[in-house]
Amino acid sequence: MEVTFAWAAIIAFGLFMYVVLDGFDLGVGLIFPFFPDDGERDMMMHAIAPVWDGNETWLVLGGAALYGAFPVVYSIALSALYLPIIFMLICLIFRGVAFEIRGKANRTKNLWSLAFIAGSAGASFFQGVILGTYLHGIPVANTHFAGDAFFWLQPFSLLSGLGLMATYALLGAAWLVIKTEGDLQRRLHSLVGPLTLVLLVFMIAVSVWTPLSDPQIARRWFDSGLLSRLVPVPFLVAIVALLMFRAVRRRMHIAPFILALALILLGYLGLLVSIWPYAIPYSLTLVDAAAPRSSQVFILVGAVVILPVIIAYTTAGYWVFRGKVVGGAQYH
Structure with a gap:
């Protein structure tokens, strides 16, 4: 059982790392429409050019770990979410092509900027659809x-x-x-505040909708004592949001990103607490869905080796390319 929970923790960690790392470079495409100047867009692309490929490593790791440690979940999830997963991958491919070609295009640069926006928006949207469908529960009969x-x-x-x-x-x-x-940083600062408000609205909407949408979920929240464990989360979210608005007013450089991570982590922890100990809410537990212990131990040895390597080269990449981007910089 300890190995099963260890694999659940590894997958949860990998998913969070993907949301954080690939999330911000997808987010750059989402805010492109607010910055129509090609020179500013070039700088924004240059800010993610050295790292965006490596960020998607965590998506591959999560899928491989799910297949190895919880093959039943992998089978059910892919059967249920086949179409949104395909749409997401198409958008990621489209976005990747746009990213590479836009840096070399002249006459068609605006077209590839539009493709970059559409690919980023589509990938983000379908990832959210996949998450929402999973949280809402997938109908399962005889592990199918x-x-x-x-x-x-x-x-x-x-x-x-x-x-x-x-x-x-x-x-x-x-x-x-x-x-x-x-000036570009100043206008980005002015965008962070409204986006924080929008995110808070969605967090509240999801938190209210979740127990109201399904009597089984409502019973789990209110009759099992789960609500008492979730009570601190909204207060912490409010504190982090206030600190975010303060950081924006003071034009801090690093604090808004750290506080955005804190908001996401709080929401993520709330979701994990809500579905624990289910692998497929609310049909299949982690223990029921786990691969044989021998298989889990075997692949865990590989994970113990590869995880530090991924963390090391990811950290090194961000360290090497730290610092500000400058006007006129080219990405390749």
């Missing part, structure tokens, strides 16, 4: 998906998609505050 191909197309999932777009946009703006200076 028991719904139809468009089961994921529901209001709560669409709301989650929009909410994750707001999350990524805030992360992108806060990251660019760190990487830029002057």
